[in-house]
Amino acid sequence: MPDPYAPARSAIASAEDVSRRAHANTLLSPKFYSTDYAAMDRLDVGAVRAEWDTMMKEYEGDNNIDHFQRTPEFAAEALRLPDALRQEFLDFLISSITSEFSGCVLYNEIRKNVENPDIKQLMTYMTRDESRHAGFINQSLKDFGLGVDLGGLKRTKAYTYFKPKYIFYATYLSEKIGYARYITIFRQLEQHPDKRFHPIFKWFERWCNDEFRHGESFALIMRANPKLLTGLNVWWIRFFQLAVYATMYVRDHTRPQLHQAMGLDPETYDYTVFRITSEISKQVFPITPDIDHPAFRRGLERLFEISTAMSAAKARGGLLGGLRRAGLAVAGVATFARLYLLPVQRHDLPAQIRMAPAW
Numbered sequence: 001m002p003d004p005y006a007p008a009r010s011a012i013a014s015a016e017d018v019s020r021r022a023h024a025n026t027l028l029s030p031k032f033y034s035t036d037y038a039a040m041d042r043l044d045v046g047a048v049r050a051e052w053d054t055m056m057k058e059y060e061g062d063n064n065i066d067h068f069q070r071t072p073e074f075a076a077e078a079l080r081l082p083d084a085l086r087q088e089f090l091d092f093l094i095s096s097i098t099s100e101f102s103g104c105v106l107y108n109e110i111r112k113n114v115e116n117p118d119i120k121q122l123m124t125y126m127t128r129d130e131s132r133h134a135g136f137i138n139q140s141l142k143d144f145g146l147g148v149d150l151g152g153l154k155r156t157k158a159y160t161y162f163k164p165k166y167i168f169y170a171t172y173l174s175e176k177i178g179y180a181r182y183i184t185i186f187r188q189l190e191q192h193p194d195k196r197f198h199p200i201f202k203w204f205e206r207w208c209n210d211e212f213r214h215g216e217s218f219a220l221i222m223r224a225n226p227k228l229l230t231g232l233n234v235w236w237i238r239f240f241q242l243a244v245y246a247t248m249y250v251r252d253h254t255r256p257q258l259h260q261a262m263g264l265d266p267e268t269y270d271y272t273v274f275r276i277t278s279e280i281s282k283q284v285f286p287i288t289p290d291i292d293h294p295a296f297r298r299g300l301e302r303l304f305e306i307s308t309a310m311s312a313a314k315a316r317g318g319l320l321g322g323l324r325r326a327g328l329a330v331a332g333v334a335t336f337a338r339l340y341l342l343p344v345q346r347h348d349l350p351a352q353i354r355m356a357p358a359w
């Protein structure tokens with residue numbers, strides 16, 4: 001979706017700039033969520049008990065306990081980045097830390113507010129992982145002299161209330177797309193180590209296995225409660241799939257330097273990530289967007305054009321800029337609606353739910 005309220009693109013040069021970006025509450029920026037904890041408490045995963053217990057053993061094994069330790073090369077590489085690339089890389093780090101920390105805050109709030117032993121244990125493990133991820137990115141931001149005050153962010157960022165089912169759809173997708181993004185970058189830089197402009201990318205392989213497992217947890221919760229995956233809810237699934245894909249597409253296309261530096265074309269990269277995410281999400285969702293439909297591709301391109309025009313109108317300001325933005329907002333909604341109504345692909349759900357991170 002285009003973003004009528006996005007701050008005009010400006011340089012990230014101070015702790016205040018970082019804080020403003022992390023606090024931004026726009027269509028494209030990562031959000032913080034609250035939910036119905038009593039409903040979370042009532043969840044029953046009995047129908048998937050065997051797969052659930054295997055997953056819990058994996059969490060308990062904690063195979064990434066020693067992974068998130070930085071090395072001296074982090075600080076050295078940070079100094080070498082050319083300015084334009086540094087800006088996009090910082091933007092990438094800030095949106096990544098905000099979404100990692102968003103998971104951390106949400107999972108921790110659920111953990112504190114439920115008695116249900118299955119859910120409480122799951123949330124404890126996922127909070128542990130996300131707090132490691134956010135802390136690790138924050139150390140990298142500090143190499144640029146720019147950390148995020150995570151405690152302050154938790155207190156002052158706006159929270160969006162989502163019913164549990166929307167949390168499941170959105171969080172499942174963001175965990176799985178997070179896996180797909182990190183593994184695609186990792187594989188590219190494994191093949192082209194000369195394009196690895198910062199050491200943090202070497203951490204992505206084991207890191208994204210955490211995200212993959214977080215996604216598995218939500219897949220099991222939804223499969224244990226099949227009403228979430230049928231009837232009118234399928235229209236909600238469709239909405240979240242499109243919203244997550246479209247947001248990623250627009251965001252990535254606003255960072256050309258970052259992708260170029262890694263030798264990735266944003267278009268090819270995004271469709272690779274969509275393909276992986278859609279393939280994985282067949283474990284739980286009965287539909288996936290038809291990403292090869294020419295109208296789907298055109299629609300996403302159009303959303304990016306609208307978003308770019310929106311930033312320009314915002315920068316121009318004044319009455320004309322305001323009118324232009326209102327027109328663009330209507331065009332954005334219409335484009336999104338057309339995408340939403342395109343044909344989708346349908347699948348039967350597999351008997352065995354869990355998948356291995358095999359990409």
Ligand SMILES: [Fe+2]
Pocket residue numbers: 100103129130133210211
């Ligand atoms: Fe994470």
Ligand SMILES: [Fe+2]
Pocket residue numbers: 103130175210211214
């Ligand atoms: Fe995660």
